[in-house]
Amino acid sequence: MRWHDATRFAWGGLRGFRSRALLMVLSMAIGVGAVVVLTALGEGARGYVVNQFSALGTNLLIVFPGRTETGGTGTGMLVGQTPRDLTLEDALALTRAPGIAAVAPLTIGTALMTYGGRSRETIVLGTSWHWKDIRGVEMQSGSFLPAGDARAATPVCVIGRTVRDELFGSEVAVGRQVRIGDRRYRVIGVMTPHGESLGFNMDEVVIVPVAAAQALFDISTLLRILVEARSRSDIPRAKAQAEAILQERHDGERDVTVVTQDAVLETFDRILRALTLAVGGIAGISLAVSGILVMNVMLIAVSQRRQEIGLLKAVGATRAQIRVLFLIEALLLAMLGAAAGLALGLAGSALIRRLYPALPAYAPSWAIAAALLTAALTAIVFTLLPARRAARLDPVLALSRR
Amino acid sequence: MQLADFLQLTSTSLTAHRLRSVLTALGIAVGIAAVVLLTSIGAGLQRFVVSEFTQFGTNIISVSPGRISTQGVSVGVFGTVRPLTIDDANALARLPHVQMTNPAVSGNAEVAAGGRTRRVMVVGVGASFASAFKLRVPVGSFLPQEDASQARAFAVLGATLRKELFGDANPLGERVEIGGSRYRVIGVLESRGQVLGMDLDDAVYIPAARALELFNREGLMEINVIHDPEADVDAVVESIRRTMIGRHGRDDVTITPQQKMLDVLSSVLGVLTFAVGALGGISLLVGGVGILTIMTISVAERTGEIGLLRALGARRVQILSLFLAEAALLAAVGGLSGLVLGVGLAWLLGLVFPALPVSTPWTYALLAEVIAVAIGIAAGVLPARRAARMDPVEALRAE
Known part of the structure; x- marks a missing residue:
């Protein structure tokens, strides 16, 4: 057959x-x-x-304060409470490492933002101008935080699209004075709508220089340091260098956790x-x-x-x-x-x-x-x-x- | 046709083709077993998470700094212009229906004692923490009730930390160094294990005011308010809100009753269980197609028999219900054996992996059985x- x-x-x-x-x-x-x-x-x-995750930026490393030996993460680590905190000086020291391209310190908090008769409770991010490149922020109008010494608490801010719409309505936002908490800031830029990124709506934040945020919240610490490695192959080297530098700065104690984006992903x-x-x-x-x-x-x-x-x-x-x-x-x-x-x-x-x-x-x-x-x-x-x-x-x- | 005859006709037609009936029922059985097993795992998970949440009681309301933002997460715990203070916690404790309040702040620091060091979670709490969260202190006692500004440097160890630092030696009265300052151990908590990913045993508990100092921080991360279990939650939340507005000048805290969180969590997990059950239901659908196929074949084969029944005076309704009953019976038998199979497998799974909580939701099991019969009838129509x-003459001639 x-x-x-x-x-x-x-x-x-x-x-x-x-x-x-x-x-x-x-x-x-x-x-x-x-x-x-x-x-x-x-x-x-x-x-x-x-x-x-890739929207977060590539070749990213995140430095947390604190370390647990049991492997779990406690709330203390996530919110960054340790006796020896990460400081702005720590972040600036990291820029010296050869494997590291850019460093953006990050501190975060909430404050009441007021313009005219309107006010809104917003999330305030304190960071430096490197944030723009690391996170790939695009500007709709105006400019991002000015380049220069991160220690300067310049009273300027960059706002998300939703914040702009809520506070300014149809008015032009760039150039106006707003009140955040008990201080006055000048709006220098509005970010392009970016939408949610890892459950964090970037359209509802206001970004100020890190030193200004630290003064606003009366803290001297950083929540995280975002580090960008020079290239993908440099990630392990950058991680080792960051850990070594911070250990040296913290009296030889290893009290930070460096997470690579790849590990999380x-x-x-x-x-x-x-x-x-x-x-x-x-x-x-x-x-x-x-x-x-x-x-x-x-x-x-x-x-x-x-x-x-x-x-x-x-x-x-x-x-x-x-x-x-x-x-x-x-x-x-x-x-x-x-x-x-x-x-x-x-x-x-x-x-x-x-x-x-x-x-x-x-x-x-x-x-x-x-x-x-x-x-x-x-x-x-x-x-x-x-x-x-x-x-x-x-x-x-x-x-x-x- | 009498009921007895009806039942006999139906059952004999199933037993006449035993293998065929068994295979058809098996199809339904596999489907039902899948549904029962999957929902058992889902419901077990749900029960596990809820019990994790409620082991401290459901009469807890948490107050955290900062208004909740649209994403549903408050970032006020990182930093806010108007921090929560220990005085706020004390003020809330005086409200009606509030049994006690506990100020909480936590962080990460190195704890050293007798030459050994360990990096653990440091939790700053009030004196009522142990009773609020129903934690027992088998060795020594918990932190004493004292004025926040003069809180003495006492520490209570978690069970794991005690073992790591002191082994079997008595830690009471010993000195430990937490983040550079010295504390005296006055108690050891009983072991509670992991709670929602946090190891309460590998931690050290110190007075909240001391912890604020240690972490160089102004505000608390949270105030836990324990209210009378019988009290109206909404009324308590409202009085907390009014007090906080009075103290801070504006509404700048987030108040979350645990009951609300639990409700949300339960409903999310319930939906998940349902979704997983529905996935298993695909097999049930295929089993239904099986019944349809076999019944179609069976009708074609028994043309002569049907013709004879009709010629003897059986009405159309009777023929219709005969075949419907046959389909329903097939599905019911399959469903029942699937139920037994699924429950058995779930039980076995719970036995082999004790960590995996399994609990069969009987409403789902019953529902699955009802659906099986319904599918059988639908497929039989x-x-x-x-x-x-069928025309009796034509049917008999075909024979």
Whole structure:
């Protein structure tokens, strides 16, 4: 028997029972489609997080004050309370390291901002002009904080778009005097809307020189120091240099934590990958259910087509050939189902992308391959038993009984 | 047709093709088992998180500096122009329905004793901290009630820190150095383990005023207000807000009742459990397609039987309900075995991984069973209608 004949025979078997074949294809399609859509969703979430992180700037290192030996992070570390704090001098000392391109100190707090009769509780970031390059800030009008000595508490501020809209309405903001807390500042720039970045809306902040923020909040400490390495390959070197410099400055005590952006990103990446895998696996269960269905229907088909099988055997078909005939039929089914499921899944992911443009929901190729392979494999595995039963039929008995 | 006959007809038609029925039911069973298992894990997780949150009681309101911003996070704890003070905490303690308040500030510092050092979380608290958070002090006593401006340099150790610094020796009365200043150990807290990612045992507790000094900070990070469990939460929140406005001149704090946080958390986790259950439901859908397929085949096979029944006077409704009952029975049997399978697997999972909290939400299990039967009936409608519509003469001739 030639392959061509075998395929035609199997195809005929499917066409003979059209509604039944269609239903099996449907069940396969649901499974494959679910796997494709769900992994696309997981992959989209991963892509979203990665994008968010790259928006933070590349080659970034973050210096925290404090260190725990147990490995966990306490609130004290996150909010930066230690007996020996990071200071502006620490940040300036880091600029000397050869592997470090730029350093932006960061201190943060909330204060009431007033202009005219309007006031608003805003988040105040204190930093230096390097922040613009490290975070990739773009200006809508005016300019960013002036370059120069970070120790100077120049009374100027740069505001986010929402702050501008809320306080100034249709007025021109640049050049106006505002009151933040109990001090007066001149607005020198408005930032382009940037949106949320890691749960932090950059449109609702006001940025002042770090020394001005420290004076405003009456503190001498920094919350973080953002450090940009010269290049991607310089990141480990920059990390080691930053740690060494700060250890020297802190009387030989290692009391800071330096986190590379890659390390944080990798953790997120791993978690979301595992999640995608788990969700895909759960959807994969439905493929097993459709496998059971295929087996059931194939068993029925074998008993219904006894005579046909008997005839084939009578004209000389071997057991192996009969088995192959049924397996080809199952494989055809699986391929049809998988193709339909793939189309369904891709359409579903396209719909998600249209509804949530922020989510790059593309099904990963490994998931598509795995779904297709699993569909083919389940169809074959679950048809083995019915095919064997068909092959074992005795031709005489099969033909004689009606 | 009598009910007994009806039941017999349905069940014999299922037992006649035993393997076929078992496989069809198996499809539904796998689906239900997936739903039950997944929601069990989800609900277990939910219960775990809620119990983590409520182990200190639900009558806690936290007051933190700075107004909550649109993102839902207050950054006032980093720094604000109008800090929360220990006096604020004392003022809040005098409000009606408030049992006690606790000023809190935390940081990270090196603790040294007897030549050993360890970098841990340093928590500045008030005297009522231990009773507020239901922490027992098996060795020594907790920080004494005293005036904030004259707080003595006493320290209470967490269980892990005590072991690391003193081993099995008695730490009471010993001196420890915290961030450069000397403190006397007056107690050791019982072990509480990790609470929401924070290790309460690897920490040292000192008077809040001392901690503010240590970290060179003006304001507290938080004031915990413990109120009467029976008191109306909203009324207490309102009185706290009025007091704070009175003291600060404007509304510049964020007040979060734990009950609110718990409600939000619960509902988020509930949605998550539902979503995971729905994922498992995809398998159930495929199982439904299985029933549809098998019933279609079964109707085609039994054309003669249907024709005979009709010729003997069976009405269409009767034929319809015969096949519907068959589909429903298949699904119900499958659902029940799936339920047993899922609960068994969940139980086994809990046994193998004791860290993974598993609890089967019976409402979900029941719902899954109902859905299984509903799917069975829905899948049976088309084939059953085809059977009922058959013309008896045509059907008998086909035979």
